[in-house]
Amino acid sequence: MAAYKVxxxxxxxxxxxxxxxxxxxxxxxxxxxSKHRLDHQGRDFVRGAVDDYEVPFEQDLGPIHLIRLHKExxxxxxxxxxxxxxxxxxxxxxETYNFPSYQWLEGSCTLTLREGxxxxxxxxxxxxQLVEHRKEELKKxxxxxxxKEYAPGWPRCVDAKSTDDLDSNSKYLFxxxxxxxxxxxxxxxxxxxxxxxxxxxxxxxxxxxRRVFWFMKTxxxxxxxxxxMDDDFFGYQYLNGxxxxxxxxxxxxxxxxxxxxxxxxxxxxxxxxLQEELKKGNIFITDxxxxxxxxxxxxxxxxxxxxxxxCLLHLNPKGQMMPLAIQLNxxxxxxxxxxxxxxxxxxxxxxxxWVRMSNFHVHEVNTHLLEAHFHCEVYSMAxxxxxxMCHPLYKLLIxxxxxxxxxxxxxxxSLIQPGGVFDQATATGRDGMIKLLAKGVExxxxxxxxxxxxxxxxxxxxxxxxxxxxxxxKIWKAIETFVSGIxxxxxxxxxxxxxxxxxxxxxxxxFTEAFLxxxxxxxxxxxxxxxxLIKFLTMIIFCSSARHAAVNSGQFDFAAWMPNTPATxxxxxxxxxxxxxxxxxxxxxxxxxxxxxxxxxxxxxSYEPGDLRPLGYYPEEHFTEExxxxxxxxxxxxxxxxxxxxxxxxxxxxxxxxxxxxxxAQNSVSI
Numbered sequence: 001m002a003a004y005k006v007x008x009x010x011x012x013x014x015x016x017x018x019x020x021x022x023x024x025x026x027x028x029x030x031x032x033x034s035k036h037r038l039d040h041q042g043r044d045f046v047r048g049a050v051d052d053y054e055v056p057f058e059q060d061l062g063p064i065h066l067i068r069l070h071k072e073x074x075x076x077x078x079x080x081x082x083x084x085x086x087x088x089x090x091x092x093x094x095e096t097y098n099f100p101s102y103q104w105l106e107g108s109c110t111l112t113l114r115e116g117x118x119x120x121x122x123x124x125x126x127x128x129q130l131v132e133h134r135k136e137e138l139k140k141x142x143x144x145x146x147x148k149e150y151a152p153g154w155p156r157c158v159d160a161k162s163t164d165d166l167d168s169n170s171k172y173l174f175x176x177x178x179x180x181x182x183x184x185x186x187x188x189x190x191x192x193x194x195x196x197x198x199x200x201x202x203x204x205x206x207x208x209x210r211r212v213f214w215f216m217k218t219x220x221x222x223x224x225x226x227x228x229m230d231d232d233f234f235g236y237q238y239l240n241g242x243x244x245x246x247x248x249x250x251x252x253x254x255x256x257x258x259x260x261x262x263x264x265x266x267x268x269x270x271x272x273x274l275q276e277e278l279k280k281g282n283i284f285i286t287d288x289x290x291x292x293x294x295x296x297x298x299x300x301x302x303x304x305x306x307x308x309x310x311c312l313l314h315l316n317p318k319g320q321m322m323p324l325a326i327q328l329n330x331x332x333x334x335x336x337x338x339x340x341x342x343x344x345x346x347x348x349x350x351x352x353x354w355v356r357m358s359n360f361h362v363h364e365v366n367t368h369l370l371e372a373h374f375h376c377e378v379y380s381m382a383x384x385x386x387x388x389m390c391h392p393l394y395k396l397l398i399x400x401x402x403x404x405x406x407x408x409x410x411x412x413x414s415l416i417q418p419g420g421v422f423d424q425a426t427a428t429g430r431d432g433m434i435k436l437l438a439k440g441v442e443x444x445x446x447x448x449x450x451x452x453x454x455x456x457x458x459x460x461x462x463x464x465x466x467x468x469x470x471x472x473x474k475i476w477k478a479i480e481t482f483v484s485g486i487x488x489x490x491x492x493x494x495x496x497x498x499x500x501x502x503x504x505x506x507x508x509x510x511f512t513e514a515f516l517x518x519x520x521x522x523x524x525x526x527x528x529x530x531x532x533l534i535k536f537l538t539m540i541i542f543c544s545s546a547r548h549a550a551v552n553s554g555q556f557d558f559a560a561w562m563p564n565t566p567a568t569x570x571x572x573x574x575x576x577x578x579x580x581x582x583x584x585x586x587x588x589x590x591x592x593x594x595x596x597x598x599x600x601x602x603x604x605x606s607y608e609p610g611d612l613r614p615l616g617y618y619p620e621e622h623f624t625e626e627x628x629x630x631x632x633x634x635x636x637x638x639x640x641x642x643x644x645x646x647x648x649x650x651x652x653x654x655x656x657x658x659x660x661x662x663x664x665a666q667n668s669v670s671i
Contacts, residue, residue, distance in 0.1 A: 003092065004057060004091055006052070007090075008045065009051075009085035009086050009087075009088075010048065011083035011085050011102075012048035014173065014175055016082070017043075017049070019078075020071045020072060021039070022069060023035050023069075023072070026055060026064055027067065027129075028063060028064045029065060033056075034058065061091075063097075063115075067087055068112050069101075069105065071110070073108060081107070083103070084102075084103065085620070098624040104168040104169055113389075114390045116624035118391065120491075120502070120503075121500060122496065122500070134502075138386065145405075154437060154438060157377055157408065157409075158377065161413075162413050166405055166409060170406055175611060176610055184604055197596065200591050200593050201592060202589070203592060209562050209595070212560070235323055238286060240467050241554065242550075243551065245367055246359070248285055248458040248459060249281060249458065250284055250312065252278065253312075256310075256330055256332055257327050260274075264325060267340070267342065283313070286310070286311045288307070288308045288309050288358040290440065291308040291436070294435055295432045296427050296432060297430075299590075300593070309355050311323060312324040312326075315464075322341075326351040328354050329573060336573075337575070343577055344580065346581050347578065349580070349585065353566060357566045357569055360567050361436065365428075365433055370441065371448075372669055373408050374437075375514050376404050376668075377669075378513045379540045380404045380405060381509075388502070392486060392489070393506070397540065404668055407669065407670055408669075421597055424593075424594065444518075446522035446524070450535065450539050451542060467660075471546075471646055472660060474645070475662060476538065482632075482634070482635035484534050485628075486628060487534050489627055494529035497527055504527065512525075545666060546665050549666065550660050552659075552671070553607070554659050556602045562599065563589060566590050566595075567598050570589070613666060613670075614667065615665045616639045618632060618667075642662055
């Protein structure tokens with residue numbers, strides 16, 4: 001007798017299989033089948049298996065629109081979970097329908113899956129059943145993924161007290177959690193064995209710092225240790241360090257930073273002047289005004305200090321970015337001297353240390369936590385809450401949401417909770433960090449997140465030796481090409497973008513929850529045409545993958561040598577020149593236990609704990625049609641070319657710029 005052939009794939013991950021009884025109901029345009037148990041002799045639905053079954057042909061169901069998977073207890077076996085990859089149904093006439101799942105079925109439940117072809121709401125207008133399914137799916141998701149406010153002025157986040165409260169489909173797999181936990185224990189144990197954890201005293205000399213994580217040396221950590229005092233390396237880090245998004249062209253010297261031509265003449269040389277270099281566009285600036293007014297805390301019972309410096313830099317004829325002048329606070333005056341490379345060695349070194357400490361706070365709190373983690377959490381939440389599985393943008397974006405809710409919930413319950421690392425190791429403590437991030441939200445702009453716009457606005461689009469820009473623009477263009485192809489497949493005209501209510505609800509939720517409805521941010525609250533949609537999607541994928549990798553993966557490399565990236569300083573900014581010595585700098589740098597608390601964290605979060613999915617790697621086939629699959633293949637091919645170009649370039653450099661290599665950068669914010 002004729003039958004429907006049903007193929008069921010179980011995920012190839014630990015604990016993916018089930019002992020439960022699984023049944024299926026086929027729902028077609030002309031009716032639905034009886035509930036039919038999927039069962040062979042022996043065990044079904046084991047890890048990695050693809051099982052074949054037959055469902056009796058009771059009537060011609062027509063095109064198969066939906067299936068229902070019924071998971072129920074079997075005999076005496078305990079309740080368990082099952083990870084279903086996909087179901088494929090072949091009709092007696094040989095027509096094949098694919099039903100992507102890629103999700104956990106927990107306990108006893110029924111999961112309704114829709115046929116995998118990507119469809120917008122307008123594609124379903126003639127089918128009330130499918131329209132209703134979209135609504136029901138989103139209703140359930142919005143119940144599972146609720147919003148809450150963590151702190152005033154912050155982007156909203158998932159309503160979860162701990163990772164245990166998260167939907168299973170948003171949690172780390174068991175293997176990833178285990179590796180993450182083991183790495184944490186290993187790093188903390190080493191600190192205890194070396195006696196650093198409770199050592200609330202100054203480092204006796206710089207060489208002692210080498211003893212921290214001696215077994216985790218990399219070519220970059222070794223280079224930083226040797227060159228941290230070099231001016232050219234100080235400037236290099238603004239281009240290719242962990243915060244390569246703050247340096248700007250300086251068309252004129254700011255009124256509150258009264259650097260004179262005479263001050264910098266010795267650094268510029270006799271062949272040029274400050275005014276000439278300003279005209280040529282060779283003068284750059286970093287301004288940490290956002291730190292002004294941020295409160296500080298006490299560590300080991302002692303007050304800590306923060307500054308809001310300005311740093312002037314010069315692009316010299318060798319293509320090196322060299323610091324020219326540093327002022328440690330925003331208001332000029334006799335007790336706020338301008339430090340220069342021509343000052344004494346230790347005066348100049350101390351001034352650079354203050355800038356590096358300020359850069360740490362702006363990087364960690366705003367560039368990293370806000371713009372990478374918490375913005376991307378909202379992108380993930382809006383995708384889950386406003387786009388059903390059949391929506392083409394859900395299929396496009398879901399790989400770029402993987403584990404983001406888990407790592408951010410983990411951060412809120414450990415890293416930034418009271419008594420966490422901000423209270424153990426940083427100048428601001430948790431309270432200051434909360435205020436700084438809220439100021440970052442007020443300053444955040446759409447253009448700063450869109451790489452081509454950001455480079456133009458900062459005036460750095462043509463800088464030499466700017467590998468963040470070089471690699472980032474290649475990746476941005478590759479993503480943009482891929483996204484353009486996907487949008488072109490499913491949105492034939494601008495009105496189809498404007499008229500998609502799910503898409504508009506999605507972008508409006510991002511505008512409201514990530515950017516708090518701030519029109520001055522420039523972030524769109526609606527999308528009017530295909531070009532706007534393509535740009536917005538490119539930004540989201542770029543920020544969730546390559547940009548996060550750029551500001552995350554080098555943290556330990558550049559901070560393992562603590563004087564290069566201190567998180568706090570124990571003496572106030574110097575008010576006069578000529579007083580700094582090596583001994584006074586050691587008395588200013590963080591104490592041993594504070595230093596090690598931060599480095600323990602950075603040694604854990606700078607490297608992915610297994611279960612890697614690099615940019616463009618999509619093992620879960622949410623797109624079932626041939627056209628989007630061809631676009632994915634072309635995207636992957638271009639990313640592979642970019643990887644080869646980066647690797648070839650890095651072989652010619654003293655230290656390679658590794659962090660945006662598509663083979664290493666993850667699809668999503670997952671660590």
